[in-house]
Amino acid sequence: TQLLEQSPQFLSIQEGENLTVYCNSSSVFSSLQWYRQEPGEGPVLLVTVVTGGEVKKLKRLTFQFGDARKDSSLHITAAQPGDTGLYLCAGAYSNTGKLIFGQGTTLQVKP
């Protein structure tokens, strides 16, 4: 069974704190994506990482793809209340059209 495990599942922090979300799998993916989803909305793509060891930055968000392309992390610096939401990682295989999603990390940033 293909499985992506995210940790932690829930995270409640104060504004200004840093946090890291992890996404791990036993499978090798051609790429890995991170999405953010707000209540009542569909997931919105934040970033796609393709190369093992790749690091991408999006303002205060830093995404890393593991060297073996099996795992990834999302680090948020100085979290803001606007960062509150469900963060999803998803693995893709180059020869299929489907994504395998993790169960998500619910982040709450308190002002």
Added chain:
Amino acid sequence: DAGVTQSPTHLIKTRGQQVTLRCSPKSGHDTVSWYQQALGQGPQFIFQYYEEEERQRGNFPDRFSGHQFPNYSSELNVNALLLGDSALYLCASSLVGAHEKLFFGSGTQLSVL
């Protein structure tokens, strides 16, 4: 430029009934995928349509079927509804060859009573 649109936004059905959900892809996209997202979980892949054919299918029973029309829009049909079918159904569109760049609609929240 309209994004992915889904209808209806909310739906309440009873066990055993049938339901049809609709999706219009983002302008210029030719591939539509459907996902089921249970409360507190990540989306699960149901199937994908391209050129009016089902190209990929996830681990869902035959009660789940779909269709893609010549204008690339798509429908998801679920027969003999079960309580466990209650979920947010998400449609995502993409371009063929760029399946990893999905654009999601806001979903249809289905409640089965």
